[in-house]
Amino acid sequence: MSAKKGLHLTLKIWRQKNSKTKGQFETYKISDVSTDSSFLEMLDILNENIINEGKEPIAFDHDCREGICGMCSLYINGRAHGPDTGITTCQLHMRMFKDGETIVIEPWRSAAFPVIKDLMVDRSAFDRVMAAGGFISVNTSGNTLDANAIPVPKEDADKAMDAAACIGCGACVATCKNGSAMLFVGAKVSQFALLPQGRVEAKRRVLNMVKAMDEEGFGNCSNTGACEIECPKGISLENIARMNREYMAALVDQG
Amino acid sequence: MSKLDSRIPAGPLKDKWKNHKDHMNLVAPNNRDKIDIIVVGTGLAGGSAAATLAEQGYNVKAFCYQDSPRRAHSIAAQGGINAAKNYQGDGDSTYRLFYDTIKGGDYRAREANVYRLAEVSANIIDQCVSQGVPFGRDYGGQLDNRSFGGVQVKRTFYAKGQTGQQLLLGAYSSMSRQIGKGRIKMYNRHEMMELVIVDGKARGIIARNLVTGEIERHSAHAVVIASGGYGNVYFLSTNAMGSNVSAAWKIHKKGAYFANPCYVQIHPTCIPVHGTQQSKLTLMSESLRNSGRIWVPKKIEDSVAIREGKLRPENIKEEDRDYYLERRYPAFGNLVPRDVASRAGKERCDAGFGIENNETKEGVYLDFSTEIIKKGKEAAIEKHIHNPTDQQIYDLGKAWIEEKYGNLFVMYEKITADDPYKTPMKIYPAVHYTMGGVWVDYNLQSTIPGCFVIGEANFSDHGANRLGASALMQGLADGYFVLPYTIADYLSADIRTGTIPTNSEDFDKAEKEIKDKVDFFLNNKGTYSVDHFHKKLGHIMWNKVGMGRTPEGLKEAIAEIAQVKKEFWADVKVPGDADGMNTELEKAFRVADFIELGQLMAIDALHRNESCGGHFREDHATSEGEAERDDVNFKYVGAWEYQTDDITTEVLHKEDLIYENIEVKARSYK
Numbered sequence: 055m056s057a058k059k060g061l062h063l064t065l066k067i068w069r070q071k072n073s074k075t076k077g078q079f080e081t082y083k084i085s086d087v088s089t090d091s092s093f094l095e096m097l098d099i100l101n102e103n104i105i106n107e108g109k110e111p112i113a114f115d116h117d118c119r120e121g122i123c124g125m126c127s128l129y130i131n132g133r134a135h136g137p138d139t140g141i142t143t144c145q146l147h148m149r150m151f152k153d154g155e156t157i158v159i160e161p162w163r164s165a166a167f168p169v170i171k172d173l174m175v176d177r178s179a180f181d182r183v184m185a186a187g188g189f190i191s192v193n194t195s196g197n198t199l200d201a202n203a204i205p206v207p208k209e210d211a212d213k214a215m216d217a218a219a220c221i222g223c224g225a226c227v228a229t230c231k232n233g234s235a236m237l238f239v240g241a242k243v244s245q246f247a248l249l250p251q252g253r254v255e256a257k258r259r260v261l262n263m264v265k266a267m268d269e270e271g272f273g274n275c276s277n278t279g280a281c282e283i284e285c286p287k288g289i290s291l292e293n294i295a296r297m298n299r300e301y302m303a304a305l306v307d308q309g
Numbered sequence: 310m311s312k313l314d315s316r317i318p319a320g321p322l323k324d325k326w327k328n329h330k331d332h333m334n335l336v337a338p339n340n341r342d343k344i345d346i347i348v349v350g351t352g353l354a355g356g357s358a359a360a361t362l363a364e365q366g367y368n369v370k371a372f373c374y375q376d377s378p379r380r381a382h383s384i385a386a387q388g389g390i391n392a393a394k395n396y397q398g399d400g401d402s403t404y405r406l407f408y409d410t411i412k413g414g415d416y417r418a419r420e421a422n423v424y425r426l427a428e429v430s431a432n433i434i435d436q437c438v439s440q441g442v443p444f445g446r447d448y449g450g451q452l453d454n455r456s457f458g459g460v461q462v463k464r465t466f467y468a469k470g471q472t473g474q475q476l477l478l479g480a481y482s483s484m485s486r487q488i489g490k491g492r493i494k495m496y497n498r499h500e501m502m503e504l505v506i507v508d509g510k511a512r513g514i515i516a517r518n519l520v521t522g523e524i525e526r527h528s529a530h531a532v533v534i535a536s537g538g539y540g541n542v543y544f545l546s547t548n549a550m551g552s553n554v555s556a557a558w559k560i561h562k563k564g565a566y567f568a569n570p571c572y573v574q575i576h577p578t579c580i581p582v583h584g585t586q587q588s589k590l591t592l593m594s595e596s597l598r599n600s601g602r603i604w605v606p607k608k609i610e611d612s613v614a615i616r617e618g619k620l621r622p623e624n625i626k627e628e629d630r631d632y633y634l635e636r637r638y639p640a641f642g643n644l645v646p647r648d649v650a651s652r653a654g655k656e657r658c659d660a661g662f663g664i665e666n667n668e669t670k671e672g673v674y675l676d677f678s679t680e681i682i683k684k685g686k687e688a689a690i691e692k693h694i695h696n697p698t699d700q701q702i703y704d705l706g707k708a709w710i711e712e713k714y715g716n717l718f719v720m721y722e723k724i725t726a727d728d729p730y731k732t733p734m735k736i737y738p739a740v741h742y743t744m745g746g747v748w749v750d751y752n753l754q755s756t757i758p759g760c761f762v763i764g765e766a767n768f769s770d771h772g773a774n775r776l777g778a779s780a781l782m783q784g785l786a787d788g789y790f791v792l793p794y795t796i797a798d799y800l801s802a803d804i805r806t807g808t809i810p811t812n813s814e815d816f817d818k819a820e821k822e823i824k825d826k827v828d829f830f831l832n833n834k835g836t837y838s839v840d841h842f843h844k845k846l847g848h849i850m851w852n853k854v855g856m857g858r859t860p861e862g863l864k865e866a867i868a869e870i871a872q873v874k875k876e877f878w879a880d881v882k883v884p885g886d887a888d889g890m891n892t893e894l895e896k897a898f899r900v901a902d903f904i905e906l907g908q909l910m911a912i913d914a915l916h917r918n919e920s921c922g923g924h925f926r927e928d929h930a931t932s933e934g935e936a937e938r939d940d941v942n943f944k945y946v947g948a949w950e951y952q953t954d955d956i957t958t959e960v961l962h963k964e965d966l967i968y969e970n971i972e973v974k975a976r977s978y979k
Contacts, residue, residue, distance in 0.1 A: 072889055090583040092724075098588050098840075105838045105893065110885045113892055115376065117549040119589045121720060122474055123380040138723075145723045170520055171890040178497060181377050185489035189482035190441045194361045194789050196432035198439040202396060205450025215443040215469055218478065222379055245441060252441050 060086035061148060064156040065100065067112055073168045073176075079158075089149040093136060094119060094126065096148055114173040119144040121286065124221030127228070128173055129160040134225035134284040142223060142286045162228035166235070166271045177224050179270040180238060186266035187259040188242045190252050210248045217244040219287045226281035226289075232273030237281040239267050240293035247300055257304035264301055313566070313948060313964045316750040317421040322970045323403075326425045329751070330794055334801035341366030344800050345529040345808065347514055348372070349501045349556045351484065352381035353477055353781055354764025355535030357788030360483035363492035365793060367800075370527055371484070372496045372516060374551055374895075379481045382537060382549040383784060386473025387594035387717065389455060389465035390781040392430040397454050401462040403427045408971060410779060413459045413646050414744070414772020415922035415938065416973045417569070417946070419966065421751060422769045429790045430782055434466055436789060440479040444468050457777035458595055459646035459978070465778045470594050470717045476781055480788070499525075500895065501556045503819045504532060504563045504760065511560075511760035512809045515819045519895060522888040524823055526816045528809035530800055531759045533792065534560060538743035538765040540573065541899075542907045543855075544847025546740035547579060547592040553899040554906050557747050557766050565755035566948035566962060568768035569745035570906065571914035574775050574923045575856050576741035577603075577650035580724055580734075581665040581672040590739040591724055593675070594717055595777040598643045600680040600710065601734070603650070604630040605662040605673050612662045622664070622674055622733050633657055641978040648774045648922050648936075649978055651738035655856050656934060658737070665735055676733035681706035738856060742780055744771040744923060745913070748948040748964075752795035753787060761796055763787035768946065774922025827887050830897045835880035839896040842877045846870065846900070846907050854911045857927045863915040867957065870908040877904060908956040909949060916961065919943045940973055 062085045070077025084103070087096050094116050101111035117125040126143040130136035136146045151157065159173065167175040192198060206214075218241070226237035243260050246252025252259070275294055282291045318329040336344065344367050348359040351373040359371040373381060393406040407427035411418055434452070438444065444466050445453040454463040468475035487493040498519040505513040505528070513528035539554035540546035561567045578593045606612045607629050614620035633653055635642045645653075657663070658671045665672025685706025689697040692705070707730050711718070718729050725735070747755050747762040749769055755762050764784040771779065853866035877900070885891040920929040920936035921943070929937045946964040 088584050088586050091586045092588070095586050095588045099586060102838055102840065105882065105884055108882075108884060111893060113890050117375060117380055117551050118382060118385045119550060120385050120547075120591050121723075122385050122471065123375075123382070123549060125375060125380050140719065141723055145720065147724065147726070149726060174890065176520075177376055181379075181485070181488075181495070181497070184379075184482065184485040187489075189486040190439065191486060192436075192439045192483075193364055194357065194436060194440075194483050196429070196436050196790050198435045201394070201434045201438040201444075202451050204438075206446055207450055208446045208448050211443050211446040211450075214441075215445075215471075215475075218443050218468070218475055219471060221474070222377070245443065249441050249443065251439055 061089065061151060061153050063087060063151065066156065066158045067173070068160045069112070069172050070169050072171055077169065087148050089147070091148045092119070092144060093130070093146040093148065094144050112173060113171040116144055121145040122221060124223040127162045127175060127223060129163065129228060131158055134162070134229040135286055139283070140286060140288060142221070162224055164227045164233040166233060167224060167227065177222070179272070180222050180224065180235070182270060183235065183239060183263055183266045184242070187262035190246060191255060204250050206249060214245045214248040217241045217248070217289065217293050220289050221287055223286060225284045225286060227272065229280045229284040230273065231278060231280070232276060234275045234281070235267050235270070235272035236275040236294045236297065237285060237289055239263050240297035241289045243297040243300055244293040247296060256300060257307055260297060260300040261304050261308070312756045313748070313962050314750060315419065315964055316752060317419070318751065322420065322424050325421050326428060333794060333798040336797045336801050336804060338366055340804040342368060343804055344368065345370065346531050346533060346796070347527060347529040348533045348535060349514065350381070350535035350537060350766070351378035352383035352535065352537055352764065353480055353784030354788045355533070356381065356477065356480035356484050357785050358533055358535060358763060358792050359493055360480060360487055361789055361793045362796070363487035369487070369493045370496065370529065371493055372499045372501055374498065374500045374519065376497055378484055378495065379478060381477060382552050383477045383781065384474045385549065386781055387470045387592065388457065388596035389467035389472045389778045390433065390476060391457070391464050391778040392434045392466060392782070393427055393464060394431050394434060396452060397463045399462045401464050405462065406430060406464065409460050410770070410776060411772070411971060412976055413774055413776035415774050415976055416772065416940070416944065416968065417921055417966065418772030419769055420968055420970060425791065426770050426783060426786050429786045432790060433782060433785045437476060437479050440483060442468060442475045442479045455596055455599055456644065458598060458644045458650065459641070459776040460644070467596065470596070470714060473781055476785065480785070501559065502823045502898070504560045505815050505819045506563055506757065507809065507813060507815045510758045513811065513816065515823050517823070520890055522891065524820055526811040526820060528811045530803045530806060530809065531761060531796055533796070534747065534760065534762045534766050535764050535788070536766050538746070539903070539906055540740045540743055542846065542903045542910065543740045543850045544843050545582065545587060545590050545851070547576060547590050550589060553902065555899050555902045557762065558902040558906055560747065560755060560757060560760055562951050564757045564951070565760060565762070566748040566950050567745070567909065568748035568946050568948040569773070569913065570910040570949070571854070571917060571924050572744035572773050572922060573740055574647055574742040574744060575651040575738045577647055577654055577738045578675060578736045579739035580721065581737040582667055582669070584667065591720070592739070592741060593721060593734060593736060594714070595647070597675060597714060597717065600713070601643065601675040601677050602632055602679055603634050603643055603654070603673055603675055604632045605657045605664060607631045609661050612664055615664045616666045616670060618666065623731070631657070631662070638978045645978045646774060646776055648925070651856060652925060654738055665737065671737045672735045673737065674733035675736045677710055677729065678733070681710060684709040742775055744768065744773060744775055748946065752798060753792055754795070754799065759799060761792060763792050772922060773924055826898070827894065830881070830883040830894055831885070831887055833881055833883065835882040837880055837882060839881060839883065839893055839900050842873060842881060843900045843903065845873050846904055849873070850907050850910070854907070854914055857925055858914050859927050860915060863911050866911040867908060867915070870904060870911065874904045874908070877901065905956050909959060912957065912959065913947055913949065917943055917947065938975070944973070
C-alpha cells in the first residue's frame, strides 16, 4: 500500500465558455493532494479553491465514479482517461502521478463531439446511432418466449457479454486519429449478431447503424488499434472485424 | 383528512393483480396518441416505462439530467436480478420469492405489491433475454443463477458483475427504438425543477435545459416520476454524484406524501473511506459474499498491529480470525441480509477490531482464500490432475474467481492499490439504497392525481430493508409490467381533454418561482460553496441518522439540520450565470432539497420507536444486539404531508399494514 502523500501539481486545463467561443489553456497550481484521491476528486478540490476565489469552476462530466456509467471523459497528458490502461478517468488515482508534475487536461477531441463547456463534450451522436438500429425489435409486453427456450452456447453468450460491456464513454473516438466510432458501433453490432435473438434483423441493423455513424461525421477505421488500447472496458478490435463482415454480407445481400 | 387509500384489490393474494388488470379501464389504441405522458428519469424504472408507453402508442417525453439515458445510475448495479423461475430446481416459487422479500423487508412492505412483484419477476427475465441481454449461461446453453443475501435458493440472474448495466442497456435500447420512431421525445441534460398542477391534477413540469440554462414548460396528461433514491443526502454514498431527490421532493412539496423516509439501506460491502478528500464510495458487489468470508482479528492487538501497518492479514492464523457472521448466524453465515451484515460489522469496529488505517478505524476483511483453495481443488479433479501442488490449486482457484468476479477485483485494485487475490479486500458499510420514497397506491399513483411514482423513488415494495437483487427487479417490474396498465386506468378519462396548454396561470406561477430562485442563488454572493453545506449535512446524517440511531442524537440532528438550512440560504455562494452550463447552480437546487429531506428523515426516525431493517434504534435492541421491532404500535407506513418550509410541521398519516397471508414474526437468520 502506498504511503499517503500530499502532491503539489501544476495543471494546464482547457477552458472554453461554450461551443461557439474559442478556448484556451489556463494554468492552475494545486497542493496537498492525497495519493489516495481519485483524479476527479483532485479536480473537486481545485474547483473548491476556484469557487472560494469567486470564479467559475471547471466544468467536467462525471457521475457514477465507479467506472461504469461512461460519463467521465478527459484527455490527460495526451491520453484518453489518462496514464493507465483498462480504466475510466474516475478510476484513475493520484498515486499514478509524481510530486511536482505538470498535468495537461483537455476535453475529448473529435468533430462529432462538440465542446459544451470547458472539458465537457456532447456525445449525443452515440444516442442517434443507437436509435438508428442498436436494438432488437421486440415489444416490451413480457409475452415473449420463456428465457430458456432458445439455448445460447456459453461461448457466444460470453462473447456477446464482452462486446456489451462497452460503456459508451467515447474514448475510442477521442483517441482515434480519424475520429472513428467503429469500436463503439462494432461492439453493439457484435453483441446482437452473436445472439440468436438478434440475428433476425442483423443485416438491417448493421446497415442502419453504419449509415447513421457516417452521417454523424465519425471517421473511418484505418486499423491503427489505438481505440482498443484506450478502451476502459477492453472491447476488442475483433468487434470491428465482425461488424465489417456483417456489413459486407448485408451489402451483398442487398445487391 | 387522510388521503391514504391504498386501493389494494379484494380477493385472494394470488389473484389480485390478474383481477385488477381484468377490471381496469383501458385506452383504446386509436386514442393513445391523444395523450401525452412525461417521464422524469430514465433508469430501469423510467427507461422501461418510457419504452413501453411509447410502444403502446402514447406520446412520451422523457427527461434525464445525464447526457444520455444510458448513464442512469441503475447502470452501476452489479450482482444480479431475482426471478422466481426455479430453473435450478431448488424449491423456488412465486410464493417463496414473495415471502423472502416481505421477511427481508422486516414486515414493513405491502403484501399485495410484493406478491405482484414476485409474480411478474419471471416475465422480466423472458423480456430481457428477448432484448438481447447477455445473461450468464452454463455449458448447456441455459441461464445460470447465483445466490444472494437473505435467501436459501439460487434465483439471481446475472451478467458478469455488470447486471444493472446490461438491464439498463436493454431498456435503453428499447427506448432508442422508440426515439428513432419519434414516439419518445428525449430531453437529455434536462432537470425537472417543478411540478405543475392544473385543477388538482398533475399536468406538466417546469424543466431546466442544463446546457443553455433555459427554463422550459412541458405539459402532459400525466407525469411519471422515476428519479431514483436519495442516498446522496449523506454526501458520501454509493450513489452517482448527480443522483438527487429533487423531482420527488418537488412533488412532495406540491402535495404528494413522503413515506418512511428513515428507511435507508446501508450496504455492508463498500470500500472504506480513505480520507477527507473523498467524494463518494464504491460498492463491491454483494455477490462476492457467495465466495468471500468476512472476518476481523480475534485479538484486539492484532487489529491494532494491522492498522499500524506492522502485520498483514495473510499472516493471521485461521484460529485467530473471527468470522463473526458465521459465528453469529450459522444458518445464513456470510449471506445474511444487508442490514444484519452491516450492523454486525459496525459492532466489531465499535469494539475496536476494525482494520482500516483511517480516522474512524472502520473496516473488516472480505477474504477469498478459502474459496480459491476449494475451487482450485474442484478444478484439479475436473482436469484429472492428481496430487496437485499448492501453486496449481491456487492458480486454478484464482482462474475460477477471475471468471466469476474478475472485473470487481480489477476495480478494487485500481482504487486501493491492493491485490485482492493475494490479500483480503477491506470493506465497510455505506449508504446505498433508499427504501423510503413517495407514497403511492397499488396503481403507483401518489396522492396527487395524475402523478405516478415508480422504482426507487416510491416506497412500496421493500419495507424497512431491501434484499439483494431486488431493486433491479422492482424497477423493471414497475416500468415494463405494472405502470403501463395502471396509468391507462387513470388516462382513460382524458381521451377528450386535448393538449394541455402551457400558457396558463399555473405554468406562469411555477416558472416564475424557479426563475426567482435562480436569481437568488446567482446574486446571493455568500461565503461558502454548495459542497460545504452538503458535507456538513452529510456529516450530521451519517453520525446521527446513520446505522445506529438514538432519540437524543435524532433530536440533535433535527436542530442541527435546521441550522445548516439557515446558514445555506444566508451564505451560499453560486458563481457563474443562468444562461449556460452551470454545475454549481444545479447542485445548489439539489442540496436545498437534500437539507429539507434530511430533516424529515430524522423526524421520521425519531417518531418510529422501534428497530426494523435499515432503521436501527439503539434503544430498541435485544440483549443480543439484534433489532427489536414493535409490531403492535408501528406496523404501518408513515407518510408525511408537507405544510410549510418549516419541515418540523409536517403531518404524519398512517397506512396500516395488513398481513393476511403470512405470519409476522421475528426475523431470524441464525
